Amino acid sequence: MAGWLNLSLRLRLLIGIGLGWLVLVVALLGYSHLSGSSLTRQENLVHLEYEAQLVADQLSRELVDRKQILESLAEGLAIDDPELESRLREQRPLLALFDRLMVFDAEGHSVANWPPFPEGGPDIGGRAYFQHVKAFRRPWVSEPYRGLATGIDQVMVIQPLLGEQGEFLGILGANTSLRDGQAYLNLRGRRLGEAGHVLLATAEGQVISHPDESRLMQALPGPDTHPLVDQALLGWEGSGEGATLDGRPALAAFRQVWPANWVVGVFLPMEQVQAPIRRYARELRWVGIGSVALMLPLLWWLLGLGLRPLHRLERQIAQVGQGKVQRLELRTGMVELRQVADAFNRLETSRREAIESLESREAFLKAVLASSPVGMFLTDPQGQVTYINPALTRLTGIGLVEYSPLTWLRRMHPEDRSAYLAGWREALRQGGGLTESYRLRGAEGGWRWLEVHASPVSGGGGVLGYVGLTQDVTERQERERRQRWEAEHDALTRCLNRRGFGRRLETACECSRRRTDHSLALVLLDLDHFKEVNDSAGHALGDELLQQVSEVLEEAVRDEDAVARLGGDEFALLLGDASDAVALEVAERVRARLAALDFSHDGRRFRVSASIGVAMFQSDDDDRTLMARADKASYAAKQGGRNRVVMARGAPADLAES
Secondary structure (H helix, E strand, O other): OHHHHOOOHHHHHHHHHHHHHHHHHHHHHHHHHHHHHHHHHHHHHHHHHHHHHHHHHHHHHHHHHHHHHHHHHHHOOOOOOOOHHHHHHOOHHHHHOOOEEEEEEOOOOEEEEEOOOOOOOOOOOOOHHHHHHHHHOOOEEOOOEEOOOOOOEEEEEEEEEEOOOOOEEEEEEEEEEOOOOOOOOOOOOOEEOOOEEEEEEEOOOEEEEOOOHHHOOOEOOOOOOOHHHHHHHOOOOEEEEEEOOOOOEEEEEEEEEOOOOEEEEEEEEHHHHHHHHHHHHHHHHHHHHHHHHHHHHHHHHHHHHHOHHHHHHHHHHHHHHOOOOOOOOOOOOOHHHHHHHHHHHHHHHHHHHHHHHHHHHHHHHHHHHHHOOOEEEEEOOOOOEEEEOHHHHHHHOOOOOOOOHHHHHHHEOHHHHHHHHHHHHHHHHHOOOEEEEEEEEOOOOOEEEEEEEEEEEEEOOEEEEEEEEEEEOHHHHHHHHHHHHHHHEOOOOOOEOHHHHHHHHHHHHHHHHHOOOOOEEEEEEEEEOHHHHHHHHOHHHHHHHHHHHHHHHHHHOOOOOEEEEEEOOEEEEEEEOOOHHHHHHHHHHHHHHHHOOOEEEOOEEEOOEEEEEEEEOOOOOOHHHHHHHHHHHHHHHHHOOOOEEEEEOOOOOOEEEO
């Protein structure tokens, strides 16, 4: 497409008119081909029907004549005549019509024949044609068969021999070889053009004559591949488009030879039918190409004359673009070009005014952006940054000269890149705004939280670009992070508080319900004798003791496990992927370490221990039922003498001491 646009108008007009002429020539060729093909098809079908009728009429006459001759000969023959063979020999002229004359008795035994068989006549009593004539006692033309004595493919014309009372005495038969080039049944030499030929077959579908000798005595193809042939075997006469026996597309016509119940088919391959049309199309194609070749030089010269004013207009437009002149002064008689020149002059005046206004606005905008203390940037409609103000450069250390999308993304935190890119893609696709927060490595090397707000600038029915504001929100992010942490953690021990632990416990229970392979253990600790420490040594020592207890708990579990102070001297552990044995082992280790803690105050020693309850998550648990079973186990440990671990084995009432 770009190559076509780079061509001159003169050349494009020449190519366009030339292509139009070629399309006209191609259309004429196509129409000539279609109409010629239809006319040729109809003419050839008429001709084929005529040829098929000629062949069928000829064969019918031949068969009728031969039947009449045999009927006349049969009137003077007697089966028991000792001179029967001599009588047959006297019919030598009939050998011009038949290959052999034969007489068989009522059982199909050979009585006499001429010319004689080398080893005596055959016995045809079991032949289908003999049984047919014996049953119906009418003249008949047999299906093709192979002679028993001669091994020659042949057809027999049969005349029954009847007694005075109509009784069947035998037959008089005269056969004709299918491979004899002189026989009336041999139509292989009868051709239409180079490849057209004649087919002769019986109504039973057996080939009598065909140019390909290998098909003689063979069955015709079925209706799936040759429907016209199948219809002809059922008695249909007509023509249409089908195929030769070897599968080539062809026109075909069929006629019936009723005296013998045969079918004549005349075939003309489509390549022979289309040959004259193709020759005519080639000649017409060369005429079209020649006319186009002669027309193009003349057309080129005429187009050159007609486009000279346009070239003068082009030169003047170039001078306006270079600033040499401010208006077009075109002297031509072409009204259209004068209208183009006037429109161009009006547009040029408007353009100069718009440029002057735009330059002043752009200078004003750049001054505003440059003086803004907030980081700002501009992009084109595709999101490519076209301007970065000094405040944004100071914030990020990246100016417009150093900027590239890859440079910006490399400075961005890896965890924030995908969300940032997805937000821009959605904004560009929808033509809407963008608000994103992300971490960017600053010029000094640390991570800074930036918040960007980008809004589309619309005009002319679309988005002209985006204007964006970028703020440093690092302090706000840190403040919010601290607030979130403080909301869910105990200030004294820095463990999770009841609120934070409750959220973790609810999430863990939900995960265990979805995953049958995920085990979960809840350990609750209630410190023993802690009130004595508070009452005797004061709250300061009590707070110190609570901090040491939290350190023991943190050391006893993994990083992914949760440690919480639920309030006062009550603590909890949440162990993920922990079996019963592991949960009990952790609980016992905590109990032992807490029992080993030793406190002294004013010469007085204090010891604490823990009553610990352990509950394993079950499929029908939620956070409340799991907590209830663990609390019940902890209470049982307290009631059982303190400083011990109790495992909740089932329902809250089902407890076992470790």
